[in-house]
Amino acid sequence: MTHDVEMPSYVLDRIRAKRGKYEVFDNFEATKTALLVIDMQNFYVEEVDTAIAIVPNINRIADAVRQAGGTVYWVVMTVADSLESSSLWPLYHDYFFTPEKGKKHKDGLTAGTEKHKIYPKLDVRSEDETAHKTRFSPFIQGSSDLHSRLQSVGIENLIITGTATNMCSESAARDAMMLDYKVVMVSDGNAARFDEDHLVGLTSFYQSFGDVRTADESIAMLTK
Numbered sequence: 001m002t003h004d005v006e007m008p009s010y011v012l013d014r015i016r017a018k019r020g021k022y023e024v025f026d027n028f029e030a031t032k033t034a035l036l037v038i039d040m041q042n043f044y045v046e047e048v049d050t051a052i053a054i055v056p057n058i059n060r061i062a063d064a065v066r067q068a069g070g071t072v073y074w075v076v077m078t079v080a081d082s083l084e085s086s087s088l089w090p091l092y093h094d095y096f097f098t099p100e101k102g103k104k105h106k107d108g109l110t111a112g113t114e115k116h117k118i119y120p121k122l123d124v125r126s127e128d129e130t131a132h133k134t135r136f137s138p139f140i141q142g143s144s145d146l147h148s149r150l151q152s153v154g155i156e157n158l159i160i161t162g163t164a165t166n167m168c169s170e171s172a173a174r175d176a177m178m179l180d181y182k183v184v185m186v187s188d189g190n191a192a193r194f195d196e197d198h199l200v201g202l203t204s205f206y207q208s209f210g211d212v213r214t215a216d217e218s219i220a221m222l223t224k
Contacts, residue, residue: 001049003191005199007206014207023211025182028157030068030222034150035061036138038075038162038169040122043108043115050191050198051163052119057189057215058161059123064219065159071129074118075146077168078132080110088134136168139175147179157182159218161189166201174209183210186218 015022037058045051062072079088087093093102108115111132118124131138131146138144150158158181160173169190177183185205192198206212213221 002053002188003050003195003198005195005202007199007203007212011203011207018207023213025157025184025211025221027223028159028182028184028221030065030070030224032154033065033068033070033157033159033222034155035065035070035072035159035161036075036172037062037072037122038160038172039077039164040074040119040162041076041109041115042117042119044077044163045119048163048191048193050193052121054161054163054189054191055119055121057186061159061161061186061189061215061218062123062125062128064222066125066127068222068224070222071127071153071155072125073129073131073146073150074122074124075131075133075138075144075162075172076116076118077109077134078111078116079134080106083107083110083113085110135171137171137175139172139179150181155181158184159189160185163190164192164201165190165198166192166204170201170205173205177209184218184221185210185212187212187214189215189218 065072087106093106131144133144135143138146158176160169162169173183173185202212
């Protein structure tokens, strides 16, 4: 089941009036481009039809990015080092969940567990990179080393896919733009549980932070 949403006309009108056009970026030089696949782990994907539905598009974009000379980064949420250890994000688990829900979230996103693994139908290759984060966004201080790694290899452009559109995907995309990356969120390469949540994430990002494009359009942007 894919998301069946349409960008509201008031959003498109506002973007057109602000930018003079709908897209900020025409092309991405592939060697300076990274595909970020956010949180496509068993914990988030295996029981969510909309997340399962974007797997083929993520695999297609990943293949195109690799072939064009870019790099794929699998960004995974890791909130504990072992089932016996404490949460790496105690504020979130102590205050935003019931005790039972908090334990389920922590245990499901603990390194080495089955739920923590990347969803098996995703095409992860040996040449790809993996980054672990401890917050919704990998770009805030202390969450991960992704920003320094991207900078060290000259990455300027990011294509964002993953789940959930309005949570970790949008958080990563917003923060990346504010660190001066050129960012595209893929409309049919991100997913949330509900159409309304998916659309909220895309429209919020689109108005001030970057472009929203389809998988086909994102692939077509890549230049060698």
